[in-house]
Amino acid sequence: MHFGVVAETSPLEHRVPLSPYGVEELTARGHTVTVERGAGVRAHFTDQDYQRCGAKIAFSTDEAWIRPDVLLRFRPPSVPETERMREGQVFASYVELPFIPRQTLQAYSAAKISLLALEEMMDERARWPLLAPLSIISGRLIPQIAARYLETYEGGRGKLIMGAPGVAPCNVAIVGAGLVGSTAAQMLQMLGARVTVLDHDHAQLERLERTRQGHLATLSAGPGNISRVCIGSDVLVLAIHSATGVCDKVIKADHLRTMQARSLIIDVSITQGGAAETSRPTDVLNPTYIVDNIVHYCVTRIAALVSRTASRAVASALAPYLLKFADHTVEQAIAEHREFDTGLVCVNGKMRRKYDYIEGRE
DSSP states (O other), X not given: OEEEEOOOOOTXXXXXXXXXXXXXXXXXXXXXXXXXXXXXXXXXXXXXXXXXXXXXXXXXXXXXXHSOSEEEOSSOOXXXXXXXXXXXXXXXXXXXXXXXXXXXXXXXHHHTOEEEEGGXXXXXXXXXXXXXXXXXXXXXXXXXXXXXXXXXXXXXXXXXXXXXXXXXXXXXXXXXXXXHHHHHHHHHHHHTOEEEEEESOHHHHXXXXXXXXXXXXXXXXXXXXXXXXXXXXXXXXXXXXXXXXXXXXXXXXXXXXXXXXXXXXXXXXXXXXXXXXXXXXXXXXXXXEEETTEEEEOBSOGGGGGHHHHHHHHHHHHHHHHHHHHTSOHHHHHHHOHHHHHHEEEETTEESXXXXXXXXXX
């Protein structure tokens, strides 16, 4: 099979879904990989790096797009880009379907292309294998982000996460005990923070209790407990993931009025519309804003802050699935593998998965 890595057009997206090492895995099995010139440069992978691992470099955009059977990129194609594609081509990316405008979906249908949404791929154990590496990276970044935006000159409360002699550490509440929330909890405990994790899944809370590495409390994520942790938290991390693609608003505008001045909300759930009523998408150039004297950090793609690490982590997880996909037609892949049945949200222009459109994101 012929795979193609095409360059990102967004100036804020530096990741690439297939690193040179991922290319090496595919070419070693006899597959062809074409990489658009400069596609990996923002993640510090040169064209020469790709060539050494067996890739061919496409020196024009048209060449990069038209020949491969499967195109790879972090972000889905735009309307003009669908005009470069041919009927039956597969585009694999993090589609984030609720944010795709209706006119773009209509263009996909008209072009009769297929979309493999990497974040939708679910395995037989009900896990998201292509979302997992980004979730873990995001969780590990949470302490860095919290430490920065608690600083006085970033507009925060002016507090140190681990405290100081004679000064208590910060209180951090995390709503959601999935991969992002549990990873963040582990990192923050090691830094000395007082961490409270809330979730409806008691098994997840039990697992966290067994891996306790510091001061950790667990609570059910009922409205009363959420209200109580808002009052005393220096940092509130929202790490809810919904199988429907759109998460519930568990933090209401009224909650902000009970929180301490200049405390910090980090809404990782912004990728699914946000878990706070006051959340709106931000980017790495303008990551925060203030509502009711509460700092909001709502960057939509946190893992993009470490583009090289994220690229290599995704490539490591993705390559085995590309090898598996190469052995099947699209129809066979859907019939035989749950990952492709859930991930192929559009086949030859026909949508297989639908969400209500959420405005406010490019």
